[in-house]
Structures are given as C-alpha cells and as structure tokens.
Amino acid sequence: MKIHFIAIGGSAMHNLALALEHKGYEITGSDDVIFEPSKGRLKEKGLLPEEFGWYPEKIHDQLDAVILGMHAKPDNPELLKAQDLGVKIYSYPEFLYEQSKYKTRVVIGGSHGKTTITSMILHVLHYHDIAVDYMVGAQLEGFNRMVHLTEENDFIVLEGDEYLSSPIDRRPKFHLYKPNIALLSGIAWDHINVFPTFENYVEQFKIFVDSIVRGGSITYNKEDLEVKKVVEATENSIRKFPYKTPNYRVEDGETLLDTPEGDMPIAVFGKHNLNNLAGAKWICQNMGVDEDDFYEAIASFKGASKRMEKIAEGPGKVAFKDFAHSPSKVKATTLAVKEQYAQRKLIACLELHTYSSLNAEFLKEYDGALDAADEAVVFYSPDAVKIKQLEEVTANQIAEALNRDDVQIFTDSNVFQEYLFAQNFDDTSLLLMSSGNYGGLDFDRVRAIFQQ
Template sequence: MLKNQKIHFIAIGGSVMHNLAICLKLLDNQVTGSDDMFFDPSKSNLKRHGLLPDNEGWHPERVHSQLDYVILGMHAKNDNPELLKAKDLGLKIYSFPEFIHEVSKEKIRLVVAGSHGKTSITSMILHVLNKAGKSFDYLVGAQLEGFDTMVKISDAPMMIIEGDEYTTSPLDLTPKFLHYNHHFACITGIAWDHFNVFPTLDIYEEQFLKFINQTPNNGKVFYAEVDQALCKIVERAEPNEEQLIPYNAFESKIEDNQTIVLWEGREIPLQVFGDHNLQNLNAARLLLNQVGISDDEFFEHIQSFTGASKRLELIGQNDFSTIYKDFAHAPSKLKATSEAVTKQFKDRKLTSVLELHTFSSLNKQFIHQYEGCYDLPQQAIVFINPEAVKAKKLEMISEDELVDAFKRKDLKLFTDAEKLEQFILSQDWNNRNLLLMSSGNFGGLDIEKIKDTILS
C-alpha cells in the first residue's frame, strides 16, 4: 500500500491532479505541489487538506533529492523550472496516467474510452459497484455524489478508469488511455476532438486502433455498433471477433417524461434519459458483467443512478419548465444532449445555450464540424467569452460565421454574460425547457438567479 512517501506535484491545480494529491495525502504520504494559477473547486479542496501552496508560481526549491518521485501534470511546459530541477536531480518523474498504471498493475483494469460518454459510463459503473458493496479503485473525470474524491487508490482487486485520449504530459504526447493497458474496455464512439493535438480525423482515429490492439488475449472490448466510423476501425483491429463485442442502446419507452427500459419482459424505470444514456447503460452493464455483477444486480442498483455532475444535471424544475446543465461542447455531445431533452419532453419547446470554450470549438478551421448538430432546439444560442478566445490566441468568430458553420440562420451569438442573462430572462418560460451546455462557466453567468427567476 502506498504510504510514507515524499511526493511533489508539478501543476497540482488540475481537476484530477489535485484529487490525486488529496488521495495520496490521505494515504499518509508527504505531498507538496506547485502551480501558476488556482481556481475553485481545486483551490478550496487543496486548502481544506493543507495542500494549497503559500503562493502561486513555480519554485525549484520545492524539488529536492529527498523526494521519492514527482508527478507531472499536462499544464506544465517543457521548460518548467521545477521539471528541469527534477531532471537534473535524476528523480523519478511520473505522468498522471503512468502513475495510475503503476499503482494498478496487480489489479483488473476496466477502461472506458471514446469521444463522449466516458464520465457517464464510469459513473454508472461506480454507482452499481458501490451499491453492490464491492471493493474497487477508480479514476473519474467529475466529482460524483457519494464519492469524496475523483481518484481512489487502495488494495482493492480492480480499478475503473475513465480513459481520456488526450496527450499525457509535456514529455509524452501519447494519449493517456494507452498507458492503462486495460483488461476490459468499452469505446462509446468516435467524433473528432482535440483539434490542437490531432490535426486530422485519421490521426485521431488511429489512437483508438492502437487502444483496441492493446487488448490482451483474455480481454474484451465492447464498442458502440451505431458508430460506423468505429465499426470500420474495429474491422482493422488485431483481436479476434470473440474479443470485440458490439452493443446498442437498451429498448425503452417514455411515460410521463420518464424513461423506462424494457428488458426481458420487465419494465425498469430510470432517473436518466436519452438515447446516448441508454447506450451508455448497456456498456456499463457489459463491463460490470466482467467483474461479477449480474444483470439482475445491475438493474436493481442502476434505478437509483441520477447522473454524473454536469451530465444532463437537473438544475431545477416546476410544472412548466425544466433546466439542465451539461458538459457538452463537442459536436457529437451537443447533438446527443439536444436530442435527449427534445425526445424526453415532446410537448415542450427547448431553448439551448452552447458555450464554445475549448481550443477546437473556437477554431475557425474546426467549427464546420458542428453542421447539423444544433437543429433541434427551437431557440439555439451560442456564447463565446472573448477572454477565452484571447487566452487561446485565436481570432474571434462572428455570428455570420457561426450561422454558416452550424447551417442555422436563426442562431444567436452572445459575447457578454450580462446580455445573455437579460435575453434568457426576457423569454416566455411557459411550457419551455432550458439547456445550458459548456465545459466553462458562460463568463460567470448567474445560473442560480436564472433558475430562481424562471421557476418562480
């Protein structure tokens, strides 16, 4: 068991990095860290556990020969002074995924991969395992209800890992999920993302082929059969057909705005909804089968699953309106989330607000990937924070350029959070839902005020 070690984090402020730091401190290790900026919730979490540095910035004196190892975050650059000091001292330097593999080498590893749905499926698996009283470790990309941290390391026999395809560290441009060496995995689908790292779709898809080809002889990969591009990749893969197993969404129906799974003559009510979630649920079931969870156990426990944070998260509702917040920002996520809310509430109109926040989504060479993905809401709004554009050293996208890219003439663009708030609150919310989609914070939009005003 990991304990009594001296560990330093370079770029400790990241969402998952700071959770790992807290996890290791709780295992009785001496943990220090640095970063050039801190934001909540990581800032408050680190402070609560006595891990927030006295000052921001990089301080080579914090890296010394008594350290057992250093854990390097993606936020740090190649010329980071603490990284250079660690190299000079010959210290062991782990990237985040390398460290996760190191501490899970003796465990059964389930890895959830794909361009979308990773956090949701991982959350479903953790929820069921927790309800079933199983012992497990995990790495998940969101704070989950009932779990203190986003990372857990113990002497459990298995580890559930959300497998991100983004690059590992400044020293290693390998996708994170290639470090985990899964026993069992699922791939939810492939939709070109991370334009700044994978400049073409072919390069992006090649990473998933490498991932599939890592499957051991006694392992399995479950893949979404509805994704034609993914199926073509599977056809090129090295594992045999018995190891590569397609899955689809559960059969279901909707009654009184609730989704009900139809399974072997049974009707199983859910608290989540949408075709993408019905597909995610089946992937979670199949992976759980590999670690001894029966279908009966799965359906017994999944009924109480309310969803992952910011994944179709219910913000509030009354008899006339429902408000959701979702992490969706990539084209495939935008489309799936819009479809889910539209189908679930067939008798209501939908106003949707999408914040373009990532490097890919703010890039004029990429935005045409959004064509046809924002057709369903009756009102389609895009928000862009000029500060985010400036920080990424990109050129601001105009409303006309968005209309052309999305192929939607009535699309509205806002670049000021206060004006966006005024517009939202000026609408008629009788028999209309609001969907807020972003990996950012809409420039500080007061969502609580919007919720209270609409629902009152």
C-alpha cells in the same frame, strides 16, 4: 513514499494528491494558481502550497517521485531541477498505471460518454458494496474523491482520456493504461489542436485497442461506425463484445427501460445515455455483477456532475446544465431533452469555448447540432478567440455552420443574460451547454426563475 506534484491544483491532479495522502504517502505540491474547489479540498488536508509559484528548492533527492501535470510547461523550473537531479518523473496516467499494474484494469474510452459510463459502473459497484479502485472525471454522489487507490482492491476502473499525458509526454493518456477490460463508446473528432486530421485522431483509438492485454476484452458500441471499424480491424488477440442502445420509451416525461422484468423507470434519459447504460451493463457483468443486480442499482443513478444536470424544475418548466461542447455531444444532448419533454418549447444555449469549437474550419462539424431546439442560441467571447490565437470567427460563419438562419448569436455576456432573463419559460425546457460559464452567467437566478 515522498511524492511532489508540479501543478497540484488541477481537477485530476489534486484528486490524485488527495488519494495518495489518504493512502499514507507524504505529499507536497506547487502551482501558480489554484481555484475552488481544488483550493479548499487541498487546504483541508494540509496540502495547499503556502505560496503560489514554482520553487526549485522543493525538489530534492529524497523524493521518490515527481508527478507532472499538464498545466506546467516544459521549461518549468521545478521540472528542470527534477531532471537535473535524476528524480523519477511520472505523468498522471503513468503513475496511475504504476499503482495498478498488478490489478485488473478496466478502462473506459471514447470521444463521448466515457465519464457517464465510468460513473454508472462505479454507482452500481458502490450500490452493491463492491470495493474497487477508480479514477473518474466527475464528482459523484456518495464518493469523496474522483481518485481512489488501495493496495488490496483487485479491480481499478479508469476513465480513459485521449488527451495528452504531460508537457513532456505527448502520448494520449489512455495509451498508457494497458487495459484487461476495455470499452469504446464512440469516435467523433475532437482536440484538433493536437490531432489536426480526423485520420490522426482515429489512429489514437486503434492504438488504444491494440494496447489491450492479450486475452483481454473490448466492449464496443456497434452503432458507431468508426468504433465498429476500428475494433473489427484489430489483430489483437482479445474478445469482442458489441452493444447497442436498448429498447425504451418516454411516457409523460419519464423514460422507461425495457428489461427482462418489464418496463423500469430510470432517472437518466436520451438515446445516448441509454446507449451508455448498455455499455456499463456489459462491463459490470464482466466484473461479476449479474443483470438483475445491475438494473436494481442503475435505477437510482441520477447522472454525473455537469452531465445532463437538472439545475431547477418548476411547474411546466425545467433547466439543465451540460458539459457538452463537441458537435456529437451537443447534438445528442439537445435531442435527448427534446425527446424527454416533447410537448415543451426547447431553448438550447451553446457556448463555444474550446480551442476546437472556436476554430473556423472545425465549426463545420456543428452542422445540424442544434436542429432539435425550437430556439437555438450561441454565445462566444471574441477575447477567448484572441487568447487562443485563432482567426476571428463571425456570426455568419456560426449560423452557416449550424445550418440555421434563426440562431441567436451573442458575444457580450451581459447582452446574453438580458436576452435569457427576458424569456417567458412557461412550458419550456432550457438547456445550457458549455465547458465554461457564459462569461459569468448567474446560475442562481436561473434556479430561482425555474423554481417559481
């Protein structure tokens, strides 16, 4: 098949392009800008566009399909040409469904935890040499790509994102997968630029649960009241499997999971990650992995890239980087690090970087999110607020939203770095939470300090 990607350089898009090239498809693509690691990975396989930009001449009637990425705009010249020629146009999730409609589709949804749970499931299956197709939103140890598609595998495991499918398809991605086996980890309002009210956001998860094929199943976190409400209210003819956080304890900086065979040390920590683990166990059991085999495999799971990633550790000090930016994730991650290293001072740094987090009204959702930190630090760029065409947020609004008078707030990346590198990190845990990079934080210097 001949497939053309409009906006091939995106994290998800380039992985799908690599997966289809591996499958033997003929792939072309365009983009106006491509960053690393996408750029190098595409170049290695001969898929990097010779020139950046949009070229309608790349679209012709010999193409079997065009896959449209979110980075493109509705008036993209290549998209308009494809529409004129009547070439079949797919969004990313539409194409994944097309590739998996004869497989058993396992879809992991939720406002938080879905990447970690999907990663845990894939780690366990990989450990036991169980071959499946997959799509996950983080790079995993032992996996070459974030997307893998075959003709022969019976199962496909999909991370079910609730964000929009494409510039011309405003449905959430996870509405298009029609799962046979589904999981819902939590519901916490996010993406307010698309879902302006909490009720509107919750509605998307109701549609997701109703999209599960008849006779399928939903595994759900019964400790999340919104999830419980949504799942228990559905009239869809599906089986329902609730799960909850398993018993565990922390001893000398090590998390011990309570299993039928006794306490088992695990590499991940924090109540939210133990809750994720319980959901992953149920899904693996639904896929034929017994409990003992699950525990044997999960003991070696170190986490997904950028999710509670330990970047450096030295005597009496440790530094973590985490993708957390929404209020529920920030609170859970901060609590987890404090619980794991209870005797140490915790410096928690949060970058407000997304559309939602920089919205003055949405800021209120961060109430108490950094309470577990001994020192709370916030960085945001006023330029990012302007780029997103939002009303300017103030330091006072942020302090009020977090409900902490002692929060340190920085808007200049150089001043933030000066503050950070002037700290004494003895007996300290440092937590850096962001989907950005704090205006260019020198992570190598952080590593060097913590490895001393």
